[in-house]
Amino acid sequence: xxxxxxxxxxxxxxxxxxxxxxxxxxxxxxxxxxxxxxxxxxxxxxxxxxxxxxxxxxxxxxxxxxxxxxxxxxxxxxxxxxxxxxxxxxxxxxxxxxxxxxxxxxxxxxxxxxxxxxxxxxxxxxxxxxxxxxxxxxxxxxxxxxxxxxxxxxxxxxxxxxxxxxxxxxxxxxxxxxxxxxxxxxxxxxxxxxxxxxxxxxxxxxxxxxxxxxxxxxxxxxxxxxxxxxxxxxxxxxxxxxxx
Amino acid sequence: xxxxxxxxxxxxxxxxxxxxxxxxxxxxxxxxxxxxxxxxxxxxxxxxxxxxxxxxxxxxxxxxxxxxxxxxxxxxxxxxxxxxxxxxxxxxxxxxxxxxxxxxxxxxxxxxxxxxxxxxxxxxxxxxxxxxxxxxxxxxxxxxxxxxxxxxxxxxxxxxxxxxxxxxxxxxxxxxxxxxxxxxxxxxxxxxxxxxxxxxxxxxxxxxxxxxxxxxxxxxxxxxxxxxxxxxxxxxxxxxxxxxxxxxxxxxxxxxxxxxxxxxxxxxxxxxxxxxxxxxxxxxxxxxxxxxxxxxxxxxxxxxxxxxxxxxxxxxxxx
Numbered sequence: 001x002x003x004x005x006x007x008x009x010x011x012x013x014x015x016x017x018x019x020x021x022x023x024x025x026x027x028x029x030x031x032x033x034x035x036x037x038x039x040x041x042x043x044x045x046x047x048x049x050x051x052x053x054x055x056x057x058x059x060x061x062x063x064x065x066x067x068x069x070x071x072x073x074x075x076x077x078x079x080x081x082x083x084x085x086x087x088x089x090x091x092x093x094x095x096x097x098x099x100x101x102x103x104x105x106x107x108x109x110x111x112x113x114x115x116x117x118x119x120x121x122x123x124x125x126x127x128x129x130x131x132x133x134x135x136x137x138x139x140x141x142x143x144x145x146x147x148x149x150x151x152x153x154x155x156x157x158x159x160x161x162x163x164x165x166x167x168x169x170x171x172x173x174x175x176x177x178x179x180x181x182x183x184x185x186x187x188x189x190x191x192x193x194x195x196x197x198x199x200x201x202x203x204x205x206x207x208x209x210x211x212x213x214x215x216x217x218x219x220x221x222x223x224x225x226x227x228x229x230x231x232x233x234x235x236x237x238x239x240x241x242x243x244x
Numbered sequence: 245x246x247x248x249x250x251x252x253x254x255x256x257x258x259x260x261x262x263x264x265x266x267x268x269x270x271x272x273x274x275x276x277x278x279x280x281x282x283x284x285x286x287x288x289x290x291x292x293x294x295x296x297x298x299x300x301x302x303x304x305x306x307x308x309x310x311x312x313x314x315x316x317x318x319x320x321x322x323x324x325x326x327x328x329x330x331x332x333x334x335x336x337x338x339x340x341x342x343x344x345x346x347x348x349x350x351x352x353x354x355x356x357x358x359x360x361x362x363x364x365x366x367x368x369x370x371x372x373x374x375x376x377x378x379x380x381x382x383x384x385x386x387x388x389x390x391x392x393x394x395x396x397x398x399x400x401x402x403x404x405x406x407x408x409x410x411x412x413x414x415x416x417x418x419x420x421x422x423x424x425x426x427x428x429x430x431x432x433x434x435x436x437x438x439x440x441x442x443x444x445x446x447x448x449x450x451x452x453x454x455x456x457x458x459x460x461x462x463x464x465x466x467x468x469x470x471x472x473x474x475x476x477x478x479x480x481x482x483x484x485x486x487x488x489x490x491x492x493x494x495x496x497x498x499x500x501x502x503x504x505x506x507x508x509x510x511x512x513x514x515x516x517x518x519x520x521x522x523x524x525x526x527x528x529x530x531x532x533x534x535x536x537x538x539x540x541x542x543x544x545x546x547x548x549x550x551x552x553x554x555x556x557x558x559x560x561x562x563x
Contacts, residue, residue: 052436078438092429103426106419107438113419157438 003066005030005192006161011050011060011070013043020046022216023060028161030065031190033183035203035210035224039237043216044196045087048163051194052084053077064161081109081160085150085167087196091138098134101125101152108157117156124152128182144175151182162186164195168202180205200228212236255413263406270395278394282466284507285401286459290480291488291499292408293455296415297448299493300424303354306481307346307362310369311339311453313476315460317373320386320470328390332461339457340450342369347446363481370476377472385471392465400462408455412496415451420444482525483510490532492539501540 006028013021021043028034036044049055051062053074062070069077083104092100101121105112112120125134128148133141138149147167154162168179180202186193187206197203203210203224210227212220214236220227227233248256266285270278290308298305315335322331350361377384415421423444427434434441464470483506491502506528513524536543 054432054436073440074435075438075440078436084436086432090430090433092426092433094429095425099425103422103433103437106422109438153437 002030003063004028005032005065006051006194007063007066008047008051009061009063011047011062012058013046013050013055014058019216021050021057021213024213024216024218025060026211026218026221028192028194030192032208033187033191033193033195033206035207036194036196036213037198037203037210038213038219041215042213042236044213045165046216047213048084048165048194048196051077051161052082052163075107078108078157081157082163083108083154083157083159083161084163085147085154085165087165087169089143089146089150091141091146091149093137093139095138096135097125097130097138097141097149098122100138100149101156104153104156109160110156110158121152121156124155125149127155128152129178144171144179147171147179148182155186160192162191162193164193164197166196166198168197168199176202204228252413252417259406259409259413263402266402267399270398274395278398280508280511282394282398282401283511284504285398285405286463287483287487287503287507288500289401289405289408289459290456290484291491291503292405292412292496293452293459294484295488295493295496295499296408296412296455297445297452298488299498300428301445301448302428303445304359304485305362305449305452306359306478306485307343307365307453308456308481308484309476309478310362310366311342311456312460312463312480313366313369313373313472314338314342315457315462316464316467316470316475317386317460318457319461319464320388320475323388323390323464328392332458335457335461336454340454342457343450343453344446346453347449363478366476366478366481370472373476374472385469387469388464388467390465394466397462397466401459404455404458404462409496411451411455415448416496420447424448479525482529486525486529486532489539490528490536492541492543494538494545495541498539498541 004027008024008026010023010025011021012019012023024047026034036047038044046055050057050070053069053072053076057070060070061068064080064082067080069080069082072080092103095103098118098121101124102117105117105120110120122134125131128151130145130148130152133145138146141149151167164183167183168176171179176199183193183195183202183206195207207224209222210224211218212227212230212233219236220230220233269281290312294305294308297303318335318338319328319331322334346362346365350358353361374384423434423439426437426439427441427444431441460475467474487502487506488499489502490506491500492498510521510524514521538546
C-alpha cells in the first residue's frame with residue numbers, strides 16, 4: 001500500500017489553557033480534495049498552521065507521503081512540497097505580480113531560477129486569469145486578483161500538498177463561480193488539496209470528502225452529503241434544539 | 245545565472261569609470277583634499293557595507309564600531325610578525341566570525357532589542373580588549389608603524405568601496421537578493437515559500453561585518469597609535485547610521501549620497517567648532533529622521549514617481 005499523501009496522527013495544539021486542536025487524526029489520499037470545515041473558532045486554521053509549520057504541534061505526528069514533517073521549520077516543510085495561501089490574503093506589496101509568483105517558484109519545492117522561474121510564473125499567472133498583468137503592482141489589484149496571485153504563488157512551487165485557507169471567502173457571487181472552477185481544474189489535474197472553507201456550495205461541489213471540527217475536536221468525517229446530515233455536525237453549527 | 249542586461253551593463257560601466265576617475269585624485273593633491281577624501285572613502289565603504297544588511301532587513305545595527313575595531317586590532321597586534329595582506333584577511337575573517345556569532349544569537353530578536361544588543365556588543369568587545377591588554381600586556385595601546393602612505397590607504401579604501409558595491413550588485417542578482425527582497429516585504433510569506441530567513445540574514449550580516457573589519461584594517465596604519473576608545477569608538481556606529489539614512493538605503497548608491505556632504509560638513513564643524521560636534525550630530529539625526537525618513541534618494545524617487553504620475557494624467561487629459 002502506498003502511504004497516505006498526508007497523515008495527521010493525534011495532533012494537538014495547546015495555547016496556555018486553551019486546546020485549539022485536540023487529538024485530531026485524519027488521512028488524505030494522493031489526488032484527493034479534502035474539505036476542512038467547522039464553526040468559527042473550531043481550530044481549522046490552527047490545524048492548517050500545524051501542517052504548514054507556522055505552529056509546532058504540542059503532541060502528535062504529521063507525515064507527508066510517509067515522511068515526518070511535524071516539528072520542522074516552515075521553510076523546510078515548504079521545501080518538502082507543502083504550499084499554502086493565507087486566510088487574510090498576503091501578497092508582497094513591493095513586488096509586481098510576476099515577482100510575487102516567482103517567489104513561490106525559486107525557494108520552494110520546484111527550485112527554479114532565472115528565465116525558467118520567470119516563464120513558470122508567467123504561465124501560472126495566465127492560468128489563474130491574469131495574463132497581461134505581469135508587471136502590475138499587486139497593491140493596485142482587486143481583492144480577487146490578489147487572491148489569484150497568491151494561488152499562483154502557491155502553485156509555482158509545484159506542491160505535493162496545497163493548503164487553501166478560506167481562499168473563496170470575501171468573493172462576490174460571480175467571482176465565486178470563477179474561483180470554484182479554478183479549484184475544480186486543480187482537482188482534475190490531480191492535485192492533493194486541503195481546503196478550509198465556509199462556503200458550503202463550494203464544499204458540496206468540489207470536495208471528495210470532508211472533516212468537521214468543533215471546539216478543537218474532529219466530530220465527523222466522510223462523504224460530504226452524509227457528513228453534513230450528521231446530527232452532531234448540525235448541532236455544532238446550529239446549536240441544540242433547546243437553544244433555538 | 246543569466247547574463248547582464250542593458251541596464252546592468254551600463255551600471256557596471258559607469259561604476260568602473262567612477263572608480264577610474266576617483267583613483268586619479270592622489271596625483272593632483274597630497275594634502276587637504278586627499279585627507280578629506282580618505283574620510284569620504286572610508287565612510288562610503290562603511291555605510292554601503294552597513295546598508296547591505298540593514299537596508300533590506302530594516303534591522304539597525306550599532307555594531308559597526310565592534311567590527312571596525314576588530315579590524316584595526318588585527319593589524320595592530322600582528323603588524324610586527326605577519327605581512328600586511330595576511331592581517332587584512334584575518335580582519336575579514338574575524339569580522340565575519342563575530343557577525344556570525346552575533347547573528348546566530350540575536351536575529352530572532354527584533355527591532356529595538358537588536359539595536360540595543362548590537363550597541364552593547366560594541367561596548368562589550370571594547371571592554372574585553374581593554375581588560376586583555378591590561379592583564380597580559382604592559383600598555384593599553386599599540387603602535388602601528390608601516391611605510392604605507394596616505395595615497396595607498398586611499399587606493400585601498402577605494403578598492404574596498406568598489407568591492408562592496410560589486411558584492412551588493414551581485415547579491416541583488418542572486419537568489420539571496422531575491423530572498424531578502426521577499427523577507428523585507430513579508431517575513432511570514434518568506435518562510436512559507438521555503439526561505440531559511442535566519443540563514444539569509446546571518447550570511448548577509450557576516451558579509452557586512454567582514455567588509456567593515458577590512459575598513460578598520462586599512463585605516464590602522466593611518467592612526468599609528470591604536471587604543472580601545474578610538475578603535476571601538478561608538479561615534480563610528482552612529483555616524484554610519486546617520487549618513488546611510490541621509491542618503492537612503494533603498495538603492496545601493498543611496499548611502500554614498502549621504503556620505504559626501506556629511507563628511508565634508510563634519511570636517512568643517514570639527515575644525516571650526518571642535519567642542520560642538522556632538523550637538524551637530526544630534527541635530528542632524530533629528531532633522532533626518534523627521535524630515536527625510538527615506539533619505540535623499542527616497543526624495544528623488546518620490547519626485548520622479550510624482551512626475552511620472554503627472555505625466556500620465558496629462559496624457560490622459562489630452563487623449
